[in-house]
Amino acid sequence: MATYNKFEDFSEQLCRGLHHLHAAGDLLRVYLSNAAPSASLDAVKADLAEIAGGNGYTALGEDIQNDLSETGGTTTLTAVDVVWTASGAGIASFRYVAQYNDTNASDALVNWWDYGASIAPAAGETFTVNYGASYATLV
Amino acid sequence: MPACPRRPVRNFKPGFIPTKFFEYLEHNQKIATCCRHPEDHDIEARKSHPDEKQPDIYIFHCTCGLKHTIFCVGAGDVRPFWEVR
Numbered sequence: 001m002a003t004y005n006k007f008e009d010f011s012e013q014l015c016r017g018l019h020h021l022h023a024a025g026d027l028l029r030v031y032l033s034n035a036a037p038s039a040s041l042d043a044v045k046a047d048l049a050e051i052a053g054g055n056g057y058t059a060l061g062e063d064i065q066n067d068l069s070e071t072g073g074t075t076t077l078t079a080v081d082v083v084w085t086a087s088g089a090g091i092a093s094f095r096y097v098a099q100y101n102d103t104n105a106s107d108a109l110v111n112w113w114d115y116g117a118s119i120a121p122a123a124g125e126t127f128t129v130n131y132g133a134s135y136a137t138l139v
Numbered sequence: 140m141p142a143c144p145r146r147p148v149r150n151f152k153p154g155f156i157p158t159k160f161f162e163y164l165e166h167n168q169k170i171a172t173c174c175r176h177p178e179d180h181d182i183e184a185r186k187s188h189p190d191e192k193q194p195d196i197y198i199f200h201c202t203c204g205l206k207h208t209i210f211c212v213g214a215g216d217v218r219p220f221w222e223v224r
Contacts, residue, residue: 002187002195002212056169079213081159085169097210113212115196116140116187124171124205128163132213 004136007109009043018108019101021077023067026103028110030082030129031061032094037112045100045107051092055123056085064099064131075138079131086121093120097129111136142194143184144223148177156182157217160197164207174201184220193218 013019020026035049042048053059064079084091098112121127148156164170164177173179180201184194187210195218199207211218 001193001214001218002191002210004212081163083163083167085167087169097212113210114187115210116185119208121208122205124174124203126163126167126170126174126207128207128209130159130209130211130213130216132211133215135213137214 001132002113002115005037005039005112005114007037007042007111008039010108010110013108018104019110020103021066021068023065026066026101028064028066028079028099029061029102030064030079030097030099032057032084032091033096033098033112034092034094034118035096037096037098042109043106044109048096048098048109048112051094055089055091056087056121057091060102061100063102073139076134077136077138078134081131082129084121084127086123086125088123090120090122090125091127093118095119140186140189141183142186142191142196143219143221145181145183145200146221146223148180148182148199151219151221155219155221157219159216160199160209163209164199170207171201171203171205173203174205174207177207180207193220
């Protein structure tokens with residue numbers, strides 16, 4: 001799987017009770033960026049530029065329907081796969097897939113993944129984020 | 140970076156490519172009819188970083204020339220890998 005990159009501020013804010021990652025808690029969104037994230041400097045969504053909305057990409061990103069479960073002291077974070085379909089024209093170039101807490105007043109960042117290169121789906125093309133069985137675990 | 144070469148989906152045994160990958164396209168009413176038939180596509184696999192042990196990017200190439208990309212960011216799912224000899 002692509003490497004999970006944590007924004008450093010996330011761990012502190014998690015312990016301060018800012019994030020409630022269960023389904024009945026906060027709403028997390030996934031969004032696309034073509035700006036290189038900084039683990040240490042980026043803390044809220046405004047710190048990491050989002051691509052322009054339009055052509056199948058809605059600004060603010062998509063609800064990942066986050067949830068969690070716990071077994072034997074390990075908490076597993078889950079989400080529902082997201083599919084973007086470019087329509088009319090292409091989706092703006094992006095390289096990074098980032099997540100933030102939309103319920104939080106500051107839109108606190110959670111993590112990101114690096115696609116490895118910029119990509120710009122053309123009209124009629126799709127880009128899917130496959131979360132698998134889980135996207136992160138806390139032990 | 141390339142991980143597995145492009146080859147026709149039909150050349151794989153049933154079940155080798157995760158069913159979910161097909162469903163992303165088959166259930167998407169926003170794409171062209173031909174794009175909703177991944178069994179007619181080619182597929183290639185890539186890695187987002189050289190250190191990745193398995194491919195984490197799969198790209199379906201439709202006969203119309205359009206591409207459909209799946210970026211695998213989670214754990215616990217199947218990541219098929221193939222070679223062409």
